[in-house]
Every structure is written in structure tokens, then in C-alpha cells.
Amino acid sequence: MLDIAEELHRWVEQGREFAVATVVATNGSAPRQPGAALAVDGDGTAIGSVSGGCVEGAVYELCQQALQTGEPVLERFGYSDEDAFAVGLTCGGVIDILVQPVRAGAPATADDGGFAGERADSTAATLAAGLAAAASGEAAAVARVIQGPAGLLGRALLVRADGSHTGTLGGHPALDRTAVEETRALLDAGRTTSLEIGTGFAPGEEAEAGFDAEDQAPADSDNDAQRSGSRCGQPVVLLVESSVPAPRMIVFGAIDFAAALVRVGKFLNYHVTVCDARPVFATRTRFPDADEIVVDWPHRYLDAQQLDSRTVLCVLTHDAKFDVPLLERALKLPVAYVGAMGSRRTHLDRQRRLRDVGLTELELNRLRSPIGLDLGARTPEETALSIAAEIVANRRGGTGTPLTGAHTPIHHDTGRPVGRIGSVA
Structure with missing residues (x-):
């Protein structure tokens, strides 16, 4: 749901009632992960996606029904062998979807003494507050x-x-x-x-609280x-x-390859900073898509930052006087990715210089250099795609090999622990 928070927050501010369908669990090959959402307002306008198209129509109808009834519902969708045209996931996976109406000022009903209405109001207010927080960053x-x-x-x-x-x-x-x-x-x-x-209920108290022993359990998530x-x-x-807050991508070196990488980084929802010590190159005109442009020595800028383990550092300076002091620091930080541009000869020379300043083999092994996957890239845009592909593969635990003929899961994750947001611990 929070993946479309900005749009839903606008709907809340406009007083529009809507129902939001959220993927809550997956099993097998599923196109969207838990948290992905589709929302439908009272006029039938839809935003977001829960399946990449497989079950969107059925979920759209469930959202309309939830708007009419005011009640949430949990629905499971899976592949149907018996009927190729049945509503289901043609990819063979299973997803559970929670459909929930958000109706501002939902009235209390006489049947339950007003409790259901109060509950709906409380939940709607909580969801609205969550959307506002996410939309604001x-x-x-x-x-x-x-x-x-x-x-x-x-x-x-x-x-x-x-x-x-x-x-x-x-x-x-x-x-x-x-x-x-x-x-x-x-x-x-x-x-x-x-x-x-x-x-928190003791045995025997569940019934009073409304427990149903046959409540449907969500699908086990592969991810x-x-x-x-x-x-x-x-x-x-x-x-x-x-x-x-969006994960950070810091690009060191204000060159044409950096401009292309900034655009790709923004497409992948990174907060992108460009840092270069040369003011003539680090300009808004050259990098209109960057969130921040910093004129400073790269290693000095890095020393002043609070980074977390989602941060990626791309060193495109290709100059030892910038690269070595920067990488000496970067490779000691628990960030997600450190890559450096250069030829294989440059890489060997850079490794020698970094050993001379005391980096260990374990620290040097973290360096992705030459940066990027082997796509045969030549242009700045192709090179940026190569770098981005390596970053995604590193984040998700991918191999970088073609899926054709492979027997590994299409969607997977490294599952490695991450540090606290806003820290390097």
C-alpha cells in the first residue's frame, strides 16, 4: 500500500473514498511482492498493480465490492489447471490479497451499537496517517x-x-x-x-474476542x-x-557516464548525489536529474555522511588522486555496493595503491571493478545500464546470467541483514 502512498494521500486530502488491495503473502512465482497495491476510488479510477495484469480485473471488482460493503476481505489467487481462462496467476504462483475500504467518517451501525463504525473510523484514520507519513518521506x-x-x-x-x-x-x-x-x-x-x-488471549478467551479456527492462513512467502x-x-x-527514505546512490565524478547513471539511478528510486571537486563540471546544467550536486573532494564529502547499508557508491573519477583516498574509506563502510570505473590495468594499479595504504584482501574483495556487468556496453547509457544491473543483482542475490535455460528462481532476495536506517551500524 505504501508503494502508492503519494497518490493515495492525495485522495485522502481530496476526501475521496477508496478501497486498497494489498499483496500480503506470496508463494511460488508471483509477479509482485508483499506490499504491492492497487486502489480503486468511488468513481472507478484505479492506480497501482498487484499482479502485473494476471488478476487485476478480479481485484478491481473486489475493491468495488469493498466500497459498497465497507468490510475488508482476504482473497487468495492461484493458477488453475482445470480452466485456462479462470481468474488466476498464469505464472503458477499463489498470492493472498487483503482488500480494505478506506471510508472517511464511516458511520456507526445500529446492529453493533456503533462499534464497527468506530473501528472503521479508527482504522481509516490510522491508514490515512500512515499514507501521509510515507508521502512526506x-x-x-x-x-x-x-x-x-x-x-x-x-x-x-x-x-x-x-x-x-x-x-x-x-x-x-x-x-x-x-x-x-x-x-x-x-x-x-x-x-x-x-x-x-x-x-494475548488465554485459551478459551478467543471465542469471546471473535476468533474463528478456520480463518484462512496466508500463503507462505518464498521471499x-x-x-x-x-x-x-x-x-x-x-x-x-x-x-x-529512498536509498542513496552517490556518484563520484561529474562525467558524461555519471549523467547517464544519475538518470538510471532515479529510475530505480535512489536518492542520487553527484560529487566532484571541480566546480566547472559539477553543475545543475550538466546534471538536471540529480537530487544533490556537491562540489567537494570525494573522500572529504564521504567522511561527513551518515550512510546506511542500502547505500551504493559509484566511483567514476578515474583518477588516482581522487580514487585512492575515497576507496580507502568506502571499502571500510558497511554500505551495499562499492564500484569503480577503469580498465583492468587501472584496476590492478588501484589495488596496489590501496594495499599500500593498508587495506586488507577482505576489504579489497568488496570492490566491484571494473564496475558493471559484461553487457558489451560502449555508450554512457549502456554503461549506466551495466552498472545498474550489477547493483540490482548484488541487492537481490542475482547471478547476472540469462534466465533462458536457468532453473533458479526468477524472483529472489539475498535476505542479508541490513543496518538501522540512517546509520552505518
Whole structure:
């Protein structure tokens, strides 16, 4: 849901009612990952995607129904061998989708003494606050119930980086406390995943709270196993969506290859900085797409930055007086990627110089040089694509080999731990 937060926040500000369908779990080959969303407003306008086209039509109809009923629903879609034209994932995977209406000021109903209406108002307000936080670039996470008591389906908590929270999951107070702690940990790591925790109810109390033993369990995710939280009773499962500031790409060297890499970096949703010590080259005219342009010695600029483990550093300066002091520092930082441009001869000379200043073989082995994958690239644009492909492969644990004839999963992730947002720890 937070992947389309800016658009949904505008809808909230405009007072538009809408239903949002969110992928909450996947199994097998699925085109979109947990957190991907499609939303439909009262006029039938749709934004986002949950399947790349496979089940969009059916999900669109579920969103319209949710707007009419005001009730959330969890639906599973999978491949159908019996009917090739049945609604399902032709890629053979399984996805679970939570469809949830967001109706500002939803009225209380007479049948339940107003409780359902109050609950809908509270959840809508929490979701609206989460959308506002994500749209503004604030680090925040939204946790929603996707399995457990029927009356809790879709209930939401918003957790901010400082640990403050808004909303309630509606169960035992211990459920909220545990959910906040676990959600904050996932937010610190910038992760979106499912989370299993206890409800806080003792055996026999579940029925009073609305538990249904036959509640549908979400599909097991191939990409991220459910995280086991503190269990203080019968479990519920939450989808935790983290929205964190865009990861940083810092490009050192204001050359024509850098201009192409900036454009590709923005396409991949990086916050891109260009740094060069030469003011005549580091200009807005040459780099209109960059978020920041810095005139400074690269190593001095790097020393002043607070980086996290999602940061990628691309060294395109191709000059030893810039490269060596910069890489001496960069290769000691727990960032995601360090790559340097240059020929194989330049790479060997650079390695020798870095050994001379005390870098270990383990640190040198982190350097991707010559930078990029072997695509036969020649132009700045082709080279930028080669660099970006290596960055994505490094982030996702890809091999860089053609998928044709391969028998490895198409969608996968390294699953390696990441540091706290805004830090290098």
C-alpha cells in the first residue's frame, strides 16, 4: 500500500473514498511482492498493480465490492489447471490479497451499537496517517492484521521511527505492545514482511474476542519467511509495510557516464548525489536529474555522511588522486555496493595503491571493478545500464546470467541483514 502512498494521500486530502488491495503473502512465482497495491476510488479510477495484469480485473471488482460493503476481505489467487481462462496467476504462483475500504467518517451501525463504525473510523484514520507519513518521506511502518480474529482483519497500527504509534489492533493490550516493538525493529531494517505474534488471549478467551479456527492462513512467502514475534496467546499474523527514505546512490565524478547513471539511478528510486571537486563540471546544467550536486573532494564529502547499508557508491573519477583516498574509506563502510570505473590495468594499479595504504584482501574483495556487468556496453547509457544491473543483482542475490535455460528462481532476495536506517551500524 505504501508503494502508492503519494497518490493515495492525495485522495485522502481530496476526501475521496477508496478501497486498497494489498499483496500480503506470496508463494511460488508471483509477479509482485508483499506490499504491492492497487486502489480503486468511488468513481472507478484505479492506480497501482498487484499482479502485473494476471488478476487485476478480479481485484478491481473486489475493491468495488469493498466500497459498497465497507468490510475488508482476504482473497487468495492461484493458477488453475482445470480452466485456462479462470481468474488466476498464469505464472503458477499463489498470492493472498487483503482488500480494505478506506471510508472517511464511516458511520456507526445500529446492529453493533456503533462499534464497527468506530473501528472503521479508527482504522481509516490510522491508514490515512500512515499514507501521509510515507508521502512526506518520513520513516514509518504500518502493521495490519491479515490472519486472526475475523473482527480484527485489517486493523492497523502506525509506528514511527521514534517508537511512537497511532491506532490499535483491537485485541489484548499486550498485542499492541508486542506489535509496536516488532514493527519498529522491521522499520529500522527497512523491511516489508509478515509477522506472527500472540493475541494475548488465554485459551478459551478467543471465542469471546471473535476468533474463528478456520480463518484462512496466508500463503507462505518464498521471499521472506514469517517473522516469529513474542507469543502471548493464540497467534495473529500481521503484514508490516515499512516506508523509509529512498536509498542513496552517490556518484563520484561529474562525467558524461555519471549523467547517464544519475538518470538510471532515479529510475530505480535512489536518492542520487553527484560529487566532484571541480566546480566547472559539477553543475545543475550538466546534471538536471540529480537530487544533490556537491562540489567537494570525494573522500572529504564521504567522511561527513551518515550512510546506511542500502547505500551504493559509484566511483567514476578515474583518477588516482581522487580514487585512492575515497576507496580507502568506502571499502571500510558497511554500505551495499562499492564500484569503480577503469580498465583492468587501472584496476590492478588501484589495488596496489590501496594495499599500500593498508587495506586488507577482505576489504579489497568488496570492490566491484571494473564496475558493471559484461553487457558489451560502449555508450554512457549502456554503461549506466551495466552498472545498474550489477547493483540490482548484488541487492537481490542475482547471478547476472540469462534466465533462458536457468532453473533458479526468477524472483529472489539475498535476505542479508541490513543496518538501522540512517546509520552505518
